[in-house]
Amino acid sequence: MFDFATFFLEQVEASPKVQFVYNLTTNHVAFVNPAYEQVLGGHAAEVNAELAGLLARLHPDDLAYLAEYWRAWGSGQPTDEVDIRLQTPGQPDQWFTLHPNYQKAASGNVWLSGTLHDVTVTKEYQQNADLFNSRKNATLDMLSHDLSGAFILVEQISQYLHEEIKPAPSGKMLEMLDVLASTSQDSVKMIRDLINLEFLTSANSALKRDRVNLNEVLREPLEQFENGQRLTRHHFTYTLPARPVYVNLDVNKFAQVLINLVNNALKFTPDEGTISVRVEPGPGTVRIQVQDNGIGIPLDLQPRVFDRFTPARREGLRGEHTTGLGLATCKAVVELHHGTLTVESTEGQGSTFTVELPLSTVSKRPDERKMAVR
Template identity: 60%
Template sequence: MTDFADFFFAQAVASAHVQFVYDLRAGRVVFVNAAYERILHRPVALVNADLPALLAQLHPDDRAYLAHYWARWKRDEITDEVEVRLQHPGQPDQWFCLTPSYQLLADGRVLLGGSLRNISVMKRYQENADLFNSRKNATLEILSHDLSGSFILMQQIAGFLREEVVSPPLSRVPEMLGVLETTSQSSVKMIRELINLEFLTSANTDLKVNRVDLGAVLREPLDQLQRGERFLGHEFSYSLPAEPVYANVDVNKFTQVLINLVSNALKFTPDTGQVAVRIVAGPTVIRIEVADTGVGIAPDMQPYLFERFTKARRPGLRGEPTTGLGLALCKTIVEWHHGHISVESTVGEGSTFTVEIPRAEYSSSAIQAPVEALPLFE
């Protein structure tokens, strides 16, 4: 057993990540490896004296979150990793991932160990990828709506001309108008299938959840949609919480849910109508509302809206096709996030779809506690 202990101790000492052990009763770090000095740029010998200054660098939005995590960690109630940020004046935030461990010794002492990994590069890549996907999906929706509208208009004009214009004998005009009508119809179908495929592909990938400021990550696609207002043909507006509000979400999937709900609102709202998105932070949940001034949904159809291949499906006001899968996928993704989706609608007045998901876990006492009040910092 000594050989095994020596082996794992040697691994901890040589690790490229910060490895540490904290004695809960003594209130002291009793082991930390050399990576502490290399990564955090603080002397190993002063680790206990440096703790208050080091943890004072925590991002303000992460302090209550870490306090709640710490309270559960010392009761051996967690195994999940936690990600936190350290702030450095004039430099980007430094991201760390903490993997916890808990050991109850024979004498009743509790040791809290862990591995601290610098994940700053990975987080920046992830944030850039999420931002790119958000912009791409919002832009695709804008282009889809704009192009679909043009093709639907051509289809309608071709149909009107084919019925109203009297062509000379043997003329190929009716045939060509029929081709134009059919081609326009096929183009609209192809465009919507492309958007639906993008949504389906996103929904079928593994869930990658991160704790994020929901208002900040949804601002970009909402801003894109607002900039594309002249192409959408509707008045589009949105409002976000004044302060950061955190949730555990897969950014790409959740953004797709939002865009899908906005897309539905656009499809069933006449030109010059209004579509508005509102994100509201409650005590324990975050509520996302997508409201429109469209045609509304009949009461007898509302219970079936979120079923796969629902009988409530119908083409958009401009002839946009639907698979009956979109809202069912939205419901599935929302439920993956431990949330709930609902609808309120009045025929002729419009609809409001509401998504509620939990705020990132915290306790009210932790929210109010200053950093110095945490046992770790005593």
């Protein structure tokens, strides 16, 4: 007869992940597998003596967060997995994902078992990918404004030549001027459609939130806009808090929301106008404001500005095409993050779009959701 107990014990012993059983009643580790020694550099027989030193290596920013999870586990509250960092002097932080399981025995003892998985390589890969995407999307947005302006200028020159050349040009010349104008129009539309399609496609995929430092997420695209002021022909500034601000985000989607809001400000702010982004933490929430001194939104259109295919949609000051979905998509993504997106605007003076997000808290269940963009 197959011995299942022996089989599973062998699997646990051979696992590259740290597996443990902790007695919450007596506050001691009852079991840890050999991976503890390879992954964490300890000695399995001395795990209880080494536990205080291991906890001392926790990243300071993760202490309150992990304590909140620990309270939930101790009361049997179901939670999602949690990511934590361990510090080692002179070395990069190690990332671990902790999967807990709660069990109350008939004897009255309360047990917490779990798996600790080193995900440092995966985290570094994801952070680099998010960084690349943010940089790429911000750069594409700036280039789209620069190229749109150039193509619109070509279109205007072709129209001027069409009207001003005397005597009337030959049919061939008229045809060439018409081709030049239509090509310029199509190029502007193609540039904007490409960026809009990427944003809408990304927004419609599954949402996967991680606990991240909002400052690190936003700094890269904001620096790209600051460095690209020459391309957009605007004055751009931003301010971030001095201390880390932790929120639960789908990094790629939220970075695109920020880029889309800045892009919207660029579209409706004349050359040499000012656009600023401010991030301000408060009690339980953090506020991100994108402010411009552009043409503003007429009062009667403001209640509909976040509608899909909104009647408030307008071409940009440089002829930028709009689908009427951008702000609606931004609002939907923000709300999937349990946040809010609002606008205040005065026609002729500018607009301020404000995102408010809750600060990071215990996740009660896996957060894999999709947003429908119809």
